[in-house]
Amino acid sequence: MPDRTGQPAAVTIDGDGWVCPVPLRDAPNIVMGHGSGGAMSGELIEHLFLPAFGAAAANGLGDSAVVDIGGSRLAFTTDSFVVKPTVFPGGTIGDLAVNGTVNDLAVAGAHPRVLSTAFILEEGTPLAEIAHVAEAMGAAARAAGVHLVTGDTKVVDAGHGDGIFVNTTGLGSLAPGVDIRPQRVRPGDVVLISGEIGVHGIAVLSCREGLEFGTTVHSDTAPLHEVTAALLATCDVHMMRDPTRGGVAATVNEVARAANVGVRLEENTLPVPAAVSDACGLLGLDPLYVANEGKLVAFVAPGDADRALAALRSHPLGRQAVAVGECVAEHPGVVAARTGLGGTRIVDLPASEQLPRIC
Amino acid sequence: MPDRTGQPAAVTIDGDGWVCPVPLRDAPNIVMGHGSGGAMSGELIEHLFLPAFGAAAANGLGDSAVVDIGGSRLAFTTDSFVVKPTVFPGGTIGDLAVNGTVNDLAVAGAHPRVLSTAFILEEGTPLAEIAHVAEAMGAAARAAGVHLVTGDTKVVDAGHGDGIFVNTTGLGSLAPGVDIRPQRVRPGDVVLISGEIGVHGIAVLSCREGLEFGTTVHSDTAPLHEVTAALLATCDVHMMRDPTRGGVAATVNEVARAANVGVRLEENTLPVPAAVSDACGLLGLDPLYVANEGKLVAFVAPGDADRALAALRSHPLGRQAVAVGECVAEHPGVVAARTGLGGTRIVDLPASEQLPRIC
Structure with a gap:
């Protein structure tokens, strides 16, 4: 999720007024743009998730968080992957998920260590396709030196999912002094x-x-x-x-x-x-x-x-x-x-x- | 995911042979049972995910993992939630997700600390429904004393999801000496x-x-x-x-x-x-x-x-x-x-x- 902290709703440059183009109130339902990573995604975070989470939210729900637990500085990041098709030139949803989460940790300045994997599978998806994707995840994890240590699998009825969705959430260690913000x-x-x-x-x-x-x-x-x-x-x-x-x-x-x-x-x-x-x-x-x-x-x-x-x-x-x-x-x-x-x-x-x- | 380590494929009691009732090879496609948390879920882990992940897999992909990072003992767990309907007597998919992940940490013997939240939303889902679910997540997180620190939102086209799916992945600290296995x-x-x-x-x-x-x-x-x-x-x-x-x-x-x-x-x-x-x-x-x-x-x-x-x-x-x-x-x-x-x-x-x- 984009970090939206510290920015007024509208800025002006060269006489042109810039206004967030799609206020949340004008969209009663979720549209594709809310998953864009652009202004509408930011609106959703700023005007829906952050107020709803209230005091439970920390860190502006950014792409990754730095957390201190038991004296260790850790980077923590999550991403769900819904790419369609699940296999494309140069990769699959599996290696994309592993690399995406490894990269979110890496650009936080962390050394990626462990990942979780959570699948939402649609009834009727061929096991061979899932195996292909899982093999790509294994290969990507080995290449990145991370372990897949915990997981979850849910199945939804046909017509209520889209083949394979996968969430990877990662944990990395931060060296002292690294301060990426x-x-x-x-x-x-x-x-x-x-x-x-x-x-x-x-x-x-x-x-x-x-x-x-x-x-x-x-x-x-x-x-x-x-x-x-x-x-x-x-x-x-x-x-x-x-x-x-x-x-x-x-x-x-x-x-x-x-x-x-x-x-x-x-x-x-x-x-x-x-x-x-x-x-x-x-x-x-x-x-x-x-x-x-x-x-x-x-x-x-x-x-x-x-x-x-x-x-x-x-x-x-x-x-x-x-x-x-x-x-x-x-x-x-x-x-x-x-x-x-x-x-x-x-x-x-x-x-x-x-x-x-x-x- | 169930822990399937150390158990032979068939056990015998009182003369009755118990055999895993649905070998993976007889199911070419995903069926609802693969998401049951029962024998078929175990089959999927043992015969598909673990071989596919290979050396990248650790911990048998159990419900939660204990990881040592920088001298800290941490519990790490992930769950995706696809409950239907998303609002039911006594709760919503939101508090269910927070409590579910808090509980996976708690039963690992850990003190729950931070959660990530990742949504897969279907185009056309009312924002009011999402806000209701997110408010329930915030309330549950406050009640459990955990912070929601990082997140992700993806949107899939109408007919390729089912309203709201949410993944929560959690991190907790383990006191010395606690050994739940x-x-x-x-x-x-x-x-x-x-x-x-x-x-x-x-x-x-x-x-x-x-x-x-x-x-x-x-x-x-x-x-x-x-x-x-x-x-x-x-x-x-x-x-x-x-x-x-x-x-x-x-x-x-x-x-x-x-x-x-x-x-x-x-x-x-x-x-x-x-x-x-x-x-x-x-x-x-x-x-x-x-x-x-x-x-x-x-x-x-x-x-x-x-x-x-x-x-x-x-x-x-x-x-x-x-x-x-x-x-x-x-x-x-x-x-x-x-x-x-x-x-x-x-x-x-x-x-x-x-x-x-x-x-």
Whole structure:
């Protein structure tokens, strides 16, 4: 869930009023956009879950929480996965779930340790499909060095689920001194991306709705814990996040709002592979809003940027890392991108879904 | 998930051969019984998930795991809830989820600390229903003294979910010396139940399928952490479990198998309320197999039984606690019940679902 703390409901830049586009009160029922990871997801948290949970809620219900138990600093994170189809080019819902939770721990600065797995299976789902997904989970967990230690399986009647839903919740250990929070981001900080963007969303879309783009795009699902460890060993990282639902646009917006800084992206530095660019052109999508499952965005002090980039590039999963922008004191909470033509456009928090059920 | 460790596939008692009634190979697709918490759930874990996860699996994927991180002993547990309807007499899917996860931590001997919450919502679900459920979660969490610290929301298209599914995953701290494991159960141990059985399952069933039983049965959903704390302060508890899916029968069978002891229950000591008894008689159900959501089964040494019973009865949620049987060296892995008529019947692990989607 996006962190919505510390941000007024409306900000203004260059005379344009920005207002949360879909107030909760205008949507009496859940719509797909509430699961987008964008503004509507934030509305749901801010105006429904947080008030309903009341004093039981802590940490703004963020993507992950740091908890102190018995003298240990732990990172704790949960994600349910409903991607459709469950098997797509480059991965399955199983490795996606394991890598997604490993990555939420990794970008919290933690060393991933154990995961729980909870399945909601639809009656009639072939056991062979479940076994295939479970094998992918096992392989992903072994690759990431995490153990699957506890689980649960529920079955719902046919027509009341959709094959396989899986929740993975993870626990990681935090080294002393690691302090990854959007509130640490300051004007001047450099924004780094660990590699090519938009790949996962296009990979899932390409095998759905009968769409074909000539080239097969494979999901970038991958565990980032070694990349984050390399980064943390190099410099004092202020903030990291994996830009999944809502893409880089959602992630950078959430950080900008929570940090109360502006962000200026340089569009021509964004690493968009040709196949993603082509597919986005065809479909009218913006690669900044398309989900990634094996990339991270990091915010570091300007003096650390070169060392951080070198650390990212030292790992195969960060080889194509680049700096894509910087934080500024102007337009706090707002992300702007300098276009290839020299103009500037606002990169809003996405309101709702471009691509539903991609994770 | 039931613990299936250390138990041969078939056991024999009194000349009757017991064989797992539904081998996985005979079910090419998922059926409701795979979510029963009974023999078919065990088959799925043993023959599908554990082999597929391979070396990544640890702890036999039990209901909860004890993990050591940074010198802290923690209990970790996950559960997804798919109960239908989401609001029933005495509770909602929200408090059921919080209490269910609190109880899984409590019966592991842990002090519940933090929970994650992950929703899978169906497009079109009224926000008012979600708010009602979330308020119940907040109230249950406050009552249990746990914080909801991280979350996730996914939305699936109409017709591919069923209103509200929620996963709660919990983390608790374990005091030094607490060691709750079925392997600690020995012949002679006394079996205690904290109160009346079968209430939750009948409560859910009573408001579904248009059934009415004259008296409204209210779910017993409740947090048991204070009851378990009172018990642990009194004696060295060998094993505890909350008898949810599959009821007392499933729980006692799982413990008997993992401990390799026999269990003899005294049927006339089982606390079955009249309304549950009546409903079960009408529907052909056995109260031993009906789910509970606010009860625990404990195994203690015979010399501790009186103290343990007194400790249970000292708490409002354990006021009706009773001893219902004992562990024996004979028929290891098998549960037998002495009936009111003086005969003995085998209380098998349920094969599949009596009552689907009750949690």
